[in-house]
Amino acid sequence: MGDIEVVTGELRTAAGKMGVAADSVGAVRPGAVVARISEAMPQSESASKARRCSTMWTRRLEDWVTAADAQKTRLQDSAETYDGADAAAHARMLRMVRVQ
Amino acid sequence: MTSIATVLSWKPDQLSGVVDDLIACRRTLVDLQDELDDGAPPPSWISAAAALARPAHQALGDRLADAVAEISSVLTAVDTESQSLVLAHRQLDDAVAHARSSGFSVDTATGDVVDTRSNDMTEAEADDRQAQCNEIVDRIEQALRNAVSADTQMAAVLDAAATGLDGGGHDLSDACASQGASDLLPPPEGGAADQNAWWNGLTEAEQLAVIADEPRWVGNTDGIPAWARDQANRNLIDDYRSELQVEADRLQQNLDDNLFGGTFTNDDARLEEVKNKLKALDEIEDTLAKGDRQLLLLDPYGGEQLHAAVANGNVDTADHVAAFTPGLTSTVQDSLANYDANMNDLQARSQDESDRYGDGGSVATVTWIGYDAPQLDSELLNPNRSVASDDLAVAGADDLNAFYNGIDASREVDPHLTALGHSYGSLTTGLALQSQNGVDDMVIFGSPGLGTSHLGDIDVPQDHSFRIEAKWDPVADAGAFGIDPSHMDGMTGLSAKDVDLGSQHYDASGGHSEYLNGDTTSQHNMAAVISGNSDRLVFDGGQGAGDILSWPVPGTY
Numbered sequence: 001m002g003d004i005e006v007v008t009g010e011l012r013t014a015a016g017k018m019g020v021a022a023d024s025v026g027a028v029r030p031g032a033v034v035a036r037i038s039e040a041m042p043q044s045e046s047a048s049k050a051r052r053c054s055t056m057w058t059r060r061l062e063d064w065v066t067a068a069d070a071q072k073t074r075l076q077d078s079a080e081t082y083d084g085a086d087a088a089a090h091a092r093m094l095r096m097v098r099v100q
Numbered sequence: 101m102t103s104i105a106t107v108l109s110w111k112p113d114q115l116s117g118v119v120d121d122l123i124a125c126r127r128t129l130v131d132l133q134d135e136l137d138d139g140a141p142p143p144s145w146i147s148a149a150a151a152l153a154r155p156a157h158q159a160l161g162d163r164l165a166d167a168v169a170e171i172s173s174v175l176t177a178v179d180t181e182s183q184s185l186v187l188a189h190r191q192l193d194d195a196v197a198h199a200r201s202s203g204f205s206v207d208t209a210t211g212d213v214v215d216t217r218s219n220d221m222t223e224a225e226a227d228d229r230q231a232q233c234n235e236i237v238d239r240i241e242q243a244l245r246n247a248v249s250a251d252t253q254m255a256a257v258l259d260a261a262a263t264g265l266d267g268g269g270h271d272l273s274d275a276c277a278s279q280g281a282s283d284l285l286p287p288p289e290g291g292a293a294d295q296n297a298w299w300n301g302l303t304e305a306e307q308l309a310v311i312a313d314e315p316r317w318v319g320n321t322d323g324i325p326a327w328a329r330d331q332a333n334r335n336l337i338d339d340y341r342s343e344l345q346v347e348a349d350r351l352q353q354n355l356d357d358n359l360f361g362g363t364f365t366n367d368d369a370r371l372e373e374v375k376n377k378l379k380a381l382d383e384i385e386d387t388l389a390k391g392d393r394q395l396l397l398l399d400p401y402g403g404e405q406l407h408a409a410v411a412n413g414n415v416d417t418a419d420h421v422a423a424f425t426p427g428l429t430s431t432v433q434d435s436l437a438n439y440d441a442n443m444n445d446l447q448a449r450s451q452d453e454s455d456r457y458g459d460g461g462s463v464a465t466v467t468w469i470g471y472d473a474p475q476l477d478s479e480l481l482n483p484n485r486s487v488a489s490d491d492l493a494v495a496g497a498d499d500l501n502a503f504y505n506g507i508d509a510s511r512e513v514d515p516h517l518t519a520l521g522h523s524y525g526s527l528t529t530g531l532a533l534q535s536q537n538g539v540d541d542m543v544i545f546g547s548p549g550l551g552t553s554h555l556g557d558i559d560v561p562q563d564h565s566f567r568i569e570a571k572w573d574p575v576a577d578a579g580a581f582g583i584d585p586s587h588m589d590g591m592t593g594l595s596a597k598d599v600d601l602g603s604q605h606y607d608a609s610g611g612h613s614e615y616l617n618g619d620t621t622s623q624h625n626m627a628a629v630i631s632g633n634s635d636r637l638v639f640d641g642g643q644g645a646g647d648i649l650s651w652p653v654p655g656t657y
Contacts, residue, residue, distance in 0.1 A: 010142035017139035018160075021132050025164070030125040030171050033118055034258070037178065040114040041185075043106050044251045049258035053174065056262040057167070064163055071156055075141065078149050 008079040015075035022068035031058030104240065105208040107192055107247045112185035115178050122175035129168050130272045136161050161270025168275040169267035177257035183303040184250035191243035191297060199236045206240070213237050231536050235293050242288065242297030249285055249301075284310060292323030292502060292509035299324050311335065319398055322506025326394045326415035333398040334388070340400050341381050348374045373404055380406035380432035387440050396466065397503070403472040403495075408432045409503070410440055411466045412447045419461025420454060421507060421515040422446070422630045423468050425500060425532075427523030427546075428487050430473040439467045442616040449618075449627035458631045461516070465630070468503060471496025474524055487524055490531070490551060490581050497531035497551075508538035516540050518630045519560075522615065527551055527581045533558045540564060541629050543594070545615040545622060546573050549581030553652070555590040562590065566629060566637075568622045570596040570609045583652040594625040595640035606638075 034057065037050035141153040199206045203217040213236055215229055267275035284306055287298050299318070302310065307328065310317055315332035318324045351371040358365065377400045387410055388395060397409035415421055424446075426439055443465040450463040472495070474487035484491045508514045518541040521529030530550025533539060534557050542560045544550065545568040550558065555565055567585045569576040577584055585591055598608045599621045606621040615622040621638055628636040 007142060007144050011145060014139045014141060017135045021135040021139060024128060024132055024135070028125045028128050030122060030167075033121040033125060034174060036118050037115065037254075037258070040112065040118070041110045041251065044102075044110065045255035046251050046258060049255040049262065053258045053262035056264075057170070060163070060264075061167065064160065064167070067156070067163075068160055071139075071153065071160060074149060074153050074156070075139075078145065078147065078153075081149075 008082045011075045011079035011082070015072045015079065018068050018072040018075065022065045022072060025061055025068065026065045028061065029058075031055070031061070101211075102244060102248050102251070103209050104192060104196065104206065104211055104244065107189065107244060108196075108208065110185065110189060110247070112182050112189055115182035115185070119175050119179045119182070122171055122178070126168055126171045126175065126276065129164060129171070130276060132164065133272045136164065136270065136272070158270065162267065165267025165270050165272055165275040166265055167267070168272050169265045170261040172276050173257055173265060174261045177254050180303065180306075181250040181254040184301055184306075185247060187301050187303070188243050188246035188250060191246065191300060192240065195236060195239040195243055199240075202232065202236070204233060204236060206236075211237075211240065211244075213240070227536070238291060238293040239297050242290070242294050243301070245288060246298065246301030284314070286314070286317050287321055292506040295321050295323030295506075296509045299328070319395075322502045323509040324506070325510045326396055326411065326507075329396050330394040330411075333395040336398055337381055337385060340398070341378065344374050344378050344381070344400060348378065376431070376433050377406040380408065380436070383433050383436050384408055384410070387436055390440075390444075393440075394464075397468070397470050399470075402470075402499075405469075405472045406432050407470045407472075408436065409466055409468040409470055410436065411464050412440070412444045413462065413464030415464045415466065415507060415515075416511060417462065418464035418515055419459065420450060420463045420518070420630050420632060421466065422450070422463075422518040422520055422626075423466040423500075423504065423507070424520040425468050425470075425496075425522070425525035425529050426473065427521075427525035427527075428474055429476055430469055430525070431475075432469050436467065436469065439469075439616075443467050445618050446616065446623060446626060446630070449623060450630040453627045453633050453636060454631035457636055458633045461631075463630060464515075468500065470499050470503060471528060488580070490527060493524060493528040493531055493551065493581075496528045497534075500528055500532035501535045501537055504532065504537045504539050514538055516632055518543060518626075520544075520626060522546055523575055523612065524548065526585075530558060530582075533560055535559065542566065543568065543626050543629050544585060545596075545626075546570065546576045546612045547585050548575050548578040549583065550585055550588075551581050553583040553588065555588045563592065565590060566592045566594050566625070568594045568596050568615060568625060570611060570615060570622065572610050573612045575612050579652065587652055593639060593641045594622070594629075595638040596620070596622040596625075597640060599624075599638050601636075601638060 031054040034050050035054035038047035041047050140157050141150055196206050199213060203215065205214045205216050213233055215233055221229065287295050299307065311328055311332045312335065315335040318328055319332035319336055348371060351367045351374065354365070354367045355371065384395065387393060392413060394411040394415055396411055396415065397407060399407040424439065424443055426435060447463050447465040454461050454463055472492050474485060474492055479485040483489055504517065504519065507517060517539050519529050519533060519539045521544045523546045526544035526547035527549060529542065529544060530552065533542060534552065537559055539560055541564045542558065543566045547567060552558065558565060569586060586593065596609045596615065599606045606624050607619055609615050609617055609620040609622045614620065617623060625638055
């Protein structure tokens with residue numbers, strides 16, 4: 001009983017932290033910033049590389065946010081599964097006591 | 101090829117905003133370290149799902165660290181290269197503006213520079229305009245190279261960041277460690293103007309990094325400011341000493357291991373040469389220890405002798421600069437101390453002339469021993485290194501010419517530059533001055549000839565070539581390399597006799613080696629030329645018996 005309470009609490013805390021991280025990363029836009037190099041240096045080699053960098057950074061951070069959200073969900077689901085299993089075990093215990 | 105117009109269309113000042121915003125992005129990500137740590141699957145969680153969640157969390161940390169590293173590398177590169185781009189942009193802007201204000205048109209698409217004042221010029225004027233045009237082209241090309249170099253380096257970092265960098269784990273602060281810092285490119289091929297433009301294209305931090313990490317790039321590079329050459333060369337003294345000592349030990353070992361010593365090898369002569377170079381380094385350090393010196397040249401490998409040039413005063417800021425080239429038997433190890441003392445004295449005399457009678461401008465003098473001067477030893481028998489041959493002077497003349505041009509190119513405002521040449525050194529000086537240079541006055545003394553019989557071959561302004569000949573100096577009458585300079589049309593004779601000038605008495609100098617002595621008329625005349633005080637000159641157009649003997653036969657030269 002006690003062990004399950006600890007695990008579910010820790011899982012929910014971890015899920016919450018991953019949610020914060022995902023939201024924060026989702027709000028950061030380095031891709032948009034680096035794209036401004038192409039405006040400052042038209043027809044330069046850096047301009048084309050900056051556009052590519054912008055695309056790749058944006059895509060990678062979006063992927064990161066998606067993965068972080070999935071991790072958050074995984075942690076939350078596990079916590080709920082633990083709670084569900086605990087409740088089922090408790091019900092089984094009660095039935096056993098009544099039969100005796 | 102990137103055009104002038106393209107580079108001028110760049111707005112590198114906008115890049116600082118990019119850097120600031122990338123720093124803010126990075127800070128946001130790095131600040132997530134606590135969330136990342138606290139978001140890790142708890143150790144008490146043991147299940148099949150936990151086994152999957154742990155590596156997934158590890159991967160998230162690694163990927164975020166990668167992102168931080170990529171942002172760090174880009175912002176570092178943009179920060180560094182934007183400074184280079186601002187400088188290059190300014191250099192290009194200035195060069196184009198300077199060209200146009202000087203009567204040259206610049207095609208910003210093709211880079212063509214055309215003189216719009218090319219009519220009705222004498223040959224000499226045309227040469228000067230061509231030299232000016234070449235310098236403008238050099239400056240434009242170097243500014244373009246600087247801009248393209250910065251662009252290329254920044255592009256490479258952007259490319260690497262787009263492909264993906266390894267942040268080295270999931271510690272976000274560690275991932276901030278500078279990545280992708282640009283490698284400095286060495287100086288380009290080309291003349292002093294190219295070198296100067298390259299140098300000015302570096303940020304201050306890059307300049308200091310070059311001096312500390314790559315001093316050989318700049319120590320002897322004409323066109324680099326004197327302060328930088330001085331610091332770089334001082335940094336190199338211990339390195340050169342170590343290298344030479346290793347070579348000396350190796351040669352000594354060879355001799356010790358060889359039953360016949362140096363009889364059948366050249367090791368004993370080489371060892372003597374290396375020992376002399378080590379002694380020269382000691383001599384240089386002793387000279388620098390006197391203070392207010394700049395080590396403008398230090399080259400242990402350019403000849404059989406170590407080459408060096410030491411300035412008294414500040415060549416970067418002096419209004420009047422004089423560079424002295426000594427002659428026969430001169431070496432750094434045996435002559436620098438004496439010549440440096442002479443130049444120190446001459447600097448003081450010239451400064452006094454400037455302060456009391458001239459423009460009050462500051463003075464710097466330089467002892468330039470940048471070539472193998474002939475020696476009175478076994479070299480006398482070597483036709484390529486004998487004092488009777490001009491070979492050594494020819495070999496040194498190009499370097500001396502580059503040194504003169506480098507002084508001008510290294511400064512925003514050219515100094516009043518005087519070339520001094522003694523004995524065989526006056527031949528080296530005369531040969532060096534036969535190519536375009538920035539020298540305003542020439543003083544030769546005890547000269548066996550200038551490598552020409554015609555002053556028109558010497559690229560120094562008319563009426564600014566002076567010779568001094570002391571009594572009982574046979575070398576000055578030798579006329580061994582071209583006619584005796586005393587007989588050259590347009591050469592002005594200055595006195596080396598006893599003279600009273602106002603209340604001041606100056607002594608005569610006699611023989612071949614007293615021209616630079618203190619309180620002599622010859623020294624005074626040099627100081628008057630160096631300080632630009634033509635009304636303080638003591639003339640002597642007369643000729644002695646030696647000059648009569650050396651009178652050239654008309655039509656033979």
